[in-house]
Amino acid sequence: MNFDFDPETEEMRAMVVAFARRDLGGDGTYRTREEFRRRWQLAGKQGLVGTTVPAADGGSGLDAVAAAGLMEALGHGSPDTGFAFSVAAHLFAACMPIVEFGTGEQRQRWLPALASGERIAAHAITEPEAGSDALNLRTRAVRDGDAYVLDGDKCFTTNAPVADVFVVQAATAPGAGFFGLTTFLIEAGTPGLTVGPRYDKLGLRGSPTADVHLEGCRVPAANVLGAEGAGAGIFSSSMKWERTCLFAVYLGAMRRVLESTVTHVQEREQFGSPIGGFQAVGHRVVDMTLRLESARLVLYKAASGLAAGSDDEVAPALAKLAVSEAAVQLGLDAVQLRGALGILGGEAETLLRDALPSRIFSGTNEIQRNNVARALGLGGRRAPRRR
Numbered sequence: 001m002n003f004d005f006d007p008e009t010e011e012m013r014a015m016v017v018a019f020a021r022r023d024l025g026g027d028g029t030y031r032t033r034e035e036f037r038r039r040w041q042l043a044g045k046q047g048l049v050g051t052t053v054p055a056a057d058g059g060s061g062l063d064a065v066a067a068a069g070l071m072e073a074l075g076h077g078s079p080d081t082g083f084a085f086s087v088a089a090h091l092f093a094a095c096m097p098i099v100e101f102g103t104g105e106q107r108q109r110w111l112p113a114l115a116s117g118e119r120i121a122a123h124a125i126t127e128p129e130a131g132s133d134a135l136n137l138r139t140r141a142v143r144d145g146d147a148y149v150l151d152g153d154k155c156f157t158t159n160a161p162v163a164d165v166f167v168v169q170a171a172t173a174p175g176a177g178f179f180g181l182t183t184f185l186i187e188a189g190t191p192g193l194t195v196g197p198r199y200d201k202l203g204l205r206g207s208p209t210a211d212v213h214l215e216g217c218r219v220p221a222a223n224v225l226g227a228e229g230a231g232a233g234i235f236s237s238s239m240k241w242e243r244t245c246l247f248a249v250y251l252g253a254m255r256r257v258l259e260s261t262v263t264h265v266q267e268r269e270q271f272g273s274p275i276g277g278f279q280a281v282g283h284r285v286v287d288m289t290l291r292l293e294s295a296r297l298v299l300y301k302a303a304s305g306l307a308a309g310s311d312d313e314v315a316p317a318l319a320k321l322a323v324s325e326a327a328v329q330l331g332l333d334a335v336q337l338r339g340a341l342g343i344l345g346g347e348a349e350t351l352l353r354d355a356l357p358s359r360i361f362s363g364t365n366e367i368q369r370n371n372v373a374r375a376l377g378l379g380g381r382r383a384p385r386r387r
């Protein structure tokens with residue numbers, strides 16, 4: 001097993017860290033649409049918003065391991081984890097479905113501008129009544145001639161306030177479970193699609209989120225991704241990418257905060273010596289390191305499976321669990337080791353706020369545990385009675 005990146009990927013990672021430090025600074029708060037777009041276009045020039053889009057479609061054609069490596073570098077270099085999260089949601093939840101399931105015409109129409117940073121995408125499945133129970137959508141799509149008419153409400157849609165194209169899941173056969181959903185590509189500005197006000201969130205404040213309303217929204221049948229009834233399969237596939245490569249952003253953010261925590265405990269003196277010399281402090285730093293390194297291994301194992309074309313859903317679920325739990329705990333530890341300073345703000349406090357949503361999006365950690373338990377053969381049927 002070789003855990004090193006090839007020299008070319010290492011070079012790209014160093015360039016991404018330098019770019020993120022130089023151009024993606026600030027306090028991680030979304031300011032204006034124009035400022036967000038300006039950053040997005042810079043990230044586009046670095047190739048960051050289209051890493052896994054094939055070169056023939058205008059992207060960089062990287063595999064999941066290299067893409068995760070660049071996301072990790074982005075999270076390491078920039079304190080704006082929300083912006084990195086937006087980039088990753090665009091790429092893994094919205095572009096990858098078009099890469100994997102789009103027709104030649106759809107790929108040509110949407111991917112080059114999405115991969116270059118000219119346009120931004122969002123993926124909307126969650127609804128007020130359908131969060132974890134994601135197959136039970138109320139948004140309906142009804143065929144009408146050469147189009148479908150969509151009605152329903154989506155919520156928590158990352159990038160909705162800035163998106164040019166929406167990947168929308170709707171029920172075409174309500175109650176038909178896995179085969180009842182269909183995925184639609186809908187341009188912003190399509191009559192009947194409106195975006196609500198931007199949320200004010202606990203964390204990931206650099207990532208704009210909003211509701212999306214669909215009312216009599218007429219979408220050409222040519223904008224169906226995959227086929228009618230293929231929506232849940234498309235969603236599951238996009239989640240493998242998201243649960244793996246998106247979470248690499250958090251590895252970078254954890255690394256950055258761990259480094260500044262080490263500096264802090266070396267410099268802060270109490271009782272006449274640096275606090276890092278107290279065993280309780282040193283052990284906490286070692287536990288932070290262990291958590292990061294362990295989560296990193298689990299994530300890159302999932303990424304190498306994805307790069308090899310595996311359709312295993314357990315490894316991405318474990319990566320999501322490992323990284324999100326590690327990020328929350330590392331954030332708590334980093335705040336604790338800064339004492340009152342940690343409560344006042346700064347990157348430890350920001351990591352903690354940014355980490356909390358990671359246990360919820362991409363399917364909550366409870367749902368990931370349910371899925372892994374099911375894959376292990378637990379739950380569902382009653383075990384035969386033992387005599």
Ligand SMILES: Cc1cc2nc3c(=O)[nH]c(=O)nc-3n(C[C@H](O)[C@H](O)[C@H](O)COP(=O)(O)OP(=O)(O)OC[C@H]3O[C@@H](n4cnc5c(N)ncnc54)[C@H](O)[C@@H]3O)c2cc1C
Binds near residue numbers: 130
């Ligand atoms: C920052 C952020 C960005 C997001 N971006 C997007 C996006 O771009 N597009 C999109 O469509 N959605 C997005 N979401 C929504 C996200 O996918 C949902 O929040 C998530 O699936 C959980 O749904 P819910 O919030 O309705 O929680 P609920 O489903 O109401 O769950 C509430 C609690 O109940 C638990 N629970 C529910 N069912 C079970 C069960 N069977 N077993 C055990 N526990 C259970 C959950 O684990 C959770 O702890 C985003 C969310 C966040 C926080």
